[in-house]
Amino acid sequence: MKPRQQRMLAVGLAAVGLLIATVLTMQAFEKNMMFYVEISEVAKGNAPEDRNFRVGGLVVEESVVREPGDLQVQFTLTDMEAELDVLFSGVLPDLFREGQGIIAHGRMGDNGKFVADKVLAKHDENYMPPEVAESLAKHAAAKAAAQAEAAAEAVKP
Amino acid sequence: MLRYAAPAIVFAGMVAMFYFALGRDPGELPSPYLGKPAPQFELPRVKDPSATIGSADYAGQTVLVNIWATWCVGCRQEHDFLLQLANSNAIPIIGINWRDQRQEAITWLRQLGDPYVASGYDADGRVGIDWGAYGAPETFLIGPDGTVLYKHISPLTQQVWEQEFVPRIEQVKQASL
Amino acid sequence: MIPELGHFALILALSLAICQGVMPLIGAQRGDDSLMALARPAALGQFVFVAFSFGCLTWSFLQSDFSVLYVANHSQLELPTIYKISAVWGAHEGSLLLWILILAVWTVAVSRYSAELPLSMRARVIGVLGLLSCGFLLFTLLTSNPFERLIPAAQDGADLNPLLQDPGLAIHPPLLYIGYVGFSVAFAFAVAAMLSGNLDQTWARWTRPWTTWAWLFLTVGIALGSWWAYYELGWGGWWFWDPVENASFMPWLAGTALIHSLAVTEKRGLFKSWTLLLAISAFSLSLLGTFLVRSGILVSVHAFATDPSRGLFILIFLGIVIGGALTLYAMRAPSLDSAAGFRPLSRETFLLLNNVLLVIAATLVLFGTLSPLLVEFASGEKISVGPPWFEIAFVIPMLPLIFLVGLGMHTAWRTQDPRRLFAMVRTPAIIAVVLGVLVPTFFYGRFSLMTVVSLIAGFWIVAVSLLQPLRNLRREEGAARMTRSALGMTVAHLGLGLFVIGVTIVSTFTVEEDISMVPGQKVAVAGYDFELKSLDRVEGPNYNALEGLVEIRRNGEFVSELRPQKRTYRVQQSPMTEAGIDVGWNRDLFVALGDPLGNAAWSVRIQYKPMIRFIWLGAFVMALGGIVAASDRRYRLTAAARDKQGVVAGEAA
Numbered sequence: 001m002k003p004r005q006q007r008m009l010a011v012g013l014a015a016v017g018l019l020i021a022t023v024l025t026m027q028a029f030e031k032n033m034m035f036y037v038e039i040s041e042v043a044k045g046n047a048p049e050d051r052n053f054r055v056g057g058l059v060v061e062e063s064v065v066r067e068p069g070d071l072q073v074q075f076t077l078t079d080m081e082a083e084l085d086v087l088f089s090g091v092l093p094d095l096f097r098e099g100q101g102i103i104a105h106g107r108m109g110d111n112g113k114f115v116a117d118k119v120l121a122k123h124d125e126n127y128m129p130p131e132v133a134e135s136l137a138k139h140a141a142a143k144a145a146a147q148a149e150a151a152a153e154a155v156k157p
Numbered sequence: 158m159l160r161y162a163a164p165a166i167v168f169a170g171m172v173a174m175f176y177f178a179l180g181r182d183p184g185e186l187p188s189p190y191l192g193k194p195a196p197q198f199e200l201p202r203v204k205d206p207s208a209t210i211g212s213a214d215y216a217g218q219t220v221l222v223n224i225w226a227t228w229c230v231g232c233r234q235e236h237d238f239l240l241q242l243a244n245s246n247a248i249p250i251i252g253i254n255w256r257d258q259r260q261e262a263i264t265w266l267r268q269l270g271d272p273y274v275a276s277g278y279d280a281d282g283r284v285g286i287d288w289g290a291y292g293a294p295e296t297f298l299i300g301p302d303g304t305v306l307y308k309h310i311s312p313l314t315q316q317v318w319e320q321e322f323v324p325r326i327e328q329v330k331q332a333s334l
Numbered sequence: 335m336i337p338e339l340g341h342f343a344l345i346l347a348l349s350l351a352i353c354q355g356v357m358p359l360i361g362a363q364r365g366d367d368s369l370m371a372l373a374r375p376a377a378l379g380q381f382v383f384v385a386f387s388f389g390c391l392t393w394s395f396l397q398s399d400f401s402v403l404y405v406a407n408h409s410q411l412e413l414p415t416i417y418k419i420s421a422v423w424g425a426h427e428g429s430l431l432l433w434i435l436i437l438a439v440w441t442v443a444v445s446r447y448s449a450e451l452p453l454s455m456r457a458r459v460i461g462v463l464g465l466l467s468c469g470f471l472l473f474t475l476l477t478s479n480p481f482e483r484l485i486p487a488a489q490d491g492a493d494l495n496p497l498l499q500d501p502g503l504a505i506h507p508p509l510l511y512i513g514y515v516g517f518s519v520a521f522a523f524a525v526a527a528m529l530s531g532n533l534d535q536t537w538a539r540w541t542r543p544w545t546t547w548a549w550l551f552l553t554v555g556i557a558l559g560s561w562w563a564y565y566e567l568g569w570g571g572w573w574f575w576d577p578v579e580n581a582s583f584m585p586w587l588a589g590t591a592l593i594h595s596l597a598v599t600e601k602r603g604l605f606k607s608w609t610l611l612l613a614i615s616a617f618s619l620s621l622l623g624t625f626l627v628r629s630g631i632l633v634s635v636h637a638f639a640t641d642p643s644r645g646l647f648i649l650i651f652l653g654i655v656i657g658g659a660l661t662l663y664a665m666r667a668p669s670l671d672s673a674a675g676f677r678p679l680s681r682e683t684f685l686l687l688n689n690v691l692l693v694i695a696a697t698l699v700l701f702g703t704l705s706p707l708l709v710e711f712a713s714g715e716k717i718s719v720g721p722p723w724f725e726i727a728f729v730i731p732m733l734p735l736i737f738l739v740g741l742g743m744h745t746a747w748r749t750q751d752p753r754r755l756f757a758m759v760r761t762p763a764i765i766a767v768v769l770g771v772l773v774p775t776f777f778y779g780r781f782s783l784m785t786v787v788s789l790i791a792g793f794w795i796v797a798v799s800l801l802q803p804l805r806n807l808r809r810e811e812g813a814a815r816m817t818r819s820a821l822g823m824t825v826a827h828l829g830l831g832l833f834v835i836g837v838t839i840v841s842t843f844t845v846e847e848d849i850s851m852v853p854g855q856k857v858a859v860a861g862y863d864f865e866l867k868s869l870d871r872v873e874g875p876n877y878n879a880l881e882g883l884v885e886i887r888r889n890g891e892f893v894s895e896l897r898p899q900k901r902t903y904r905v906q907q908s909p910m911t912e913a914g915i916d917v918g919w920n921r922d923l924f925v926a927l928g929d930p931l932g933n934a935a936w937s938v939r940i941q942y943k944p945m946i947r948f949i950w951l952g953a954f955v956m957a958l959g960g961i962v963a964a965s966d967r968r969y970r971l972t973a974a975a976r977d978k979q980g981v982v983a984g985e986a987a
Contacts, residue, residue, distance in 0.1 A: 006678070010678070021694075021730050021731070024726070024730060025698065025726070025727045025730060028722075028723050028726040028727060029702075029705070029719065029723055029727070031723075032719060032720055032722045032723035032726075033705070033709070033717045033718070033719050033723070034717060034718050034719075034720065035715055035716065035717050036715075036716035036717065036718070054718060058286065061281065066931060066932065067932075068931065068932030068933040068935070069850055069852070069931050069932055069933040069934075069935035070850060070931060071848055071849070071850050071931065071937055080286070080287075089848070090848040090928075090937070091569075091848050091926070091928030091929065091937045091938075091939050092928065092929055092937075094908070094909045094910055094911055095908065095909065096929075099281055099282055099283075105720075131716055136286065136289065161607065161663065161664045161667040161668050162664040164611060164614075164615075164660050164663065164664075165657065165660035165661050165663070165664050168618075168656055168657060168660055169657065172649065172652065172653050172657070174704075174707065174708075174711065175625070175629075175631065175649055175652075176649060177711070178631040178707050179629060179631060179645045179646055179649065228492065228906075230403065230406055230407045230484070230488065230492050233406075233484065233488055234403065234484060237485065237486070268489075269486070
């Protein structure tokens with residue numbers, strides 16, 4: 001082969017390699033990215049099927065239950081409007097506690113409960129993950145507005 | 158040659174993206190209640206658990222609702238200014254003592270002074286969350302009709318007070334005349 | 335009074351930094367020697383005032399002066415003295431001051447060890463560093479003053495975040511910053527060279543030792559950070575692909591590419607414009623990392639407290655510094671195309687491939703880190719990308735690179751006879767394949783394709799790196815004496831091999847179990863018997879803890895006794911897991927207490943981590959290679975001697 005052809009071949013091979021690598025990387029990206037889904041959306045049935053996603057909310061007071069001595073734990077998350085039961089088996093993070101804002105990774109189980117494979121709590125208990133703070137504020141407001149409306153309805157003769 | 162300018166162009170695109178991303182910061186988000194009725198609450202008072210303080214106590218007035226706690230250094234920072242406001246009778250200040258220990262809160266008020274009409278004791282943080290609090294301190298300006306006129310995150314200062322709060326209070330006064 | 339002095343010293347440092355940043359640059363442009371001569375005294379003076387200011391802040395911490403807001407926020411009376419010192423850089427304001435101090439130290443070092451540089455070059459380098467320092471000082475003074483007062487003073491401080499009360503974290507940030515900031519020297523050299531328009535390969539030779547030093551500190555800093563995360567975040571991971579970690583890893587990748595590309599530019603005068611771009615990129619990525627971490631636009635486990643005004647300031651600073659440098663690059667680089675060519679099989683080719691693959695890797699990490707932002711812009715969806723993606727995306731360019739490293743090391747500049755090359759590397763290749771198959775089968779009882787390929791890669795580099803030193807030891811005929819820089823390269827690549835072996839084995843053969851245990855109970859994990867003997871309350875200086883006593887036996891024989899703790903820090907009332915780790919050269923045994931499960935049971939995480947020490951060992955060996963290379967005599971010769979010596983052809987990089 002002439003040097004020119006050699007160079008063409010090298011460039012061609014590099015381009016094909018790069019293309020394959022790009023496709024693989026993007027496929028992996030598509031597969032591994034996790035959407036953040038608000039609890040109210042999950043309650044409406046708008047959760048992604050057959051793939052992992054993230055939910056975030058407050059751990060409802062007195063909702064953490066477990067069989068004594070068992071690793072499996074269930075708790076309820078709320079965004080102040082809707083609620084979601086979460087199942088988790090394993091060691092919870094240090095700052096997991098009732099009333100705390102947390103994020104869980106996992107997917108929907110068959111029983112309408114969220115099966116988490118990872119539970120994250122911030123390493124600063126007075127700080128709330130921004131996604132959680134945002135959806136809490138939004139849904140708390142929605143709920144308050146709905147209540148105000150209901151109250152106004154009730155007052156009407 | 159475009160080849161050599163490409164890094165600069167890509168970088169400019171990134172800077173533009175970051176600029177918009179900065180504007181999205183949650184600290185800058187307006188409270189979802191802005192211009193809407195503030196959440197109702199009723200809490201036992203810090204100093205006197207048998208009495209309560211709540212939305213009903215300030216109906217029809219323009220007030221500040223300040224979320225504070227003894228563990229929050231920002232609250233200590235703004236405390237002097239709150240005292241100054243209270244001493245000048247500028248506006249009644251209602252406190253919500255958030256996720257705190259009652260005894261520590263009482264000690265704090267005794268040692269540093271108490272700028273509040275009264276403080277509600279919100280031990281489990283429920284009320285704070287109802288108000289959409291991200292942290293402490295946060296200060297809400299509530300109009301006579303019970304709507305949230307303004308919300309300030311982080312310590313209150315003279316400058317913020319004059320720039321953001323005073324004009325809104327004046328506006329309410331004008332409107333009610 | 336002391337805090338005010340510190341604040342005042344910072345303002346004086348700023349005025350000196352302005353002088354250092356403006357005068358020498360004007361002087362160099364006009365050829366005015368007296369203006370250029372200002373560079374060194376201004377740099378020294380700036381250093382003195384910054385150091386004084388840093389001392390004032392440290393003093394305030396040692397005195398527990400809670401009338402200083404920053405101290406009140408990050409310290410406490412009972413905090414042990416060592417952590418009162420490390421708390422100085424435990425949060426945003428103080429760590430920024432540390433950054434400035436380190437920049438001043440680098441600047442003084444450059445002005446001290448640059449006697450052989452032409453006066454105008456030295457003036458420009460110090461001038462550019464002075465401008466950078468101006469930016470950081472302004473940032474501190476305008477948005478993040480560490481000396482802000484808190485009146486009335488707090489009775490007691492809010493305490494340092496318990497996670498940061500750890501020896502690993504006391505030294506990790508300074509080392510990391512020395513690395514980050516060190517790249518600003520390479521950046522300053524690149525900008526100075528572009529300003530002067532004199533872009534022959536001398537600037538590459540001047541830059542090389544500085545870049546190597548910065549790179550090796552960054553390497554150690556990242557390794558320490560990973561080690562800290564391993565035992566202090568409590569759960570046995572050693573790398574999380576968290577934005578903060580990526581922020582330090584991207585400059586490392588770019589810096590590694592830069593070191594290699596500088597070798598080509600210095601030796602052969604090739605890749606000139608590319609090397610310039612890398613020198614700008616390595617530092618730009620350090621700055622970008624700082625921006626991402628401190629502006630709060632990305633969410634991270636260890637994010638600093640965020641403030642939009644700070645973010646805006648860094649963004650503007652970023653725009654001026656990087657944008658300016660890249661614009662200058664766009665103007666200067668077109669004239670740098672070099673005519674000299676090289677054969678397809680030559681060291682130049684391998685170093686080019688090394689650069690391409692490292693830059694692809696850095697770009698992928700950057701893409702992954704920024705992808706939540708990109709996707710939110712494109713679709714409004716909030717997403718996150720987990721470690722699994724980073725692992726796949728990172729391995730794709732890295733695996734070929736590792737195989738190429740072994741060949742590149744033994745390839746000559748300009749052109750190489752393929753038969754001689756293959757004869758030389760045949761034995762190491764065979765050894766690598768044999769070990770790569772045998773080790774997993776024999777020691778761990780199972781293997782997968784990916785494991786075997788990665789292990790072969792690791793053993794391959796180790797074997798190939800040992801080739802030359804072994805030949806020298808046996809005094810084989812025809813074996814060239816190794817220069818320091820060749821030896822340094824060999825050692826660094828050996829470290830890379832150890833690292834690859836460690837990563838492969840630990841990620842394939844880790845055994846991790848979460849178990850519910852009551853005192854007295856025994857469980858078997860990976861051939862070891864763990865017995866939870868008791869749970870007791872213990873008291874630390876500023877925390878209370880529940881301490882488990884776990885005895886480990888293997889085939890009945892005593893191995894170790896671990897005391898994992900669940901701590902509650904008294905001031906912040908925050909719980910912290912302190913793992914118990916039994917360290918061995920070929921495996922760690924890791925026990926962490928989870929939560930009480932009722933009926934006296936606790937959740938316990940038990941892990942068997944084979945070869946995990948090789949990860950950090952590998953990184954430290956890499957850094958050691960950097961020290962050896964940077965101490966090469968060539969970099970200590972005087973300018974005159976060097977000119978006589980000229981460019982030594984055929985010498986290893």
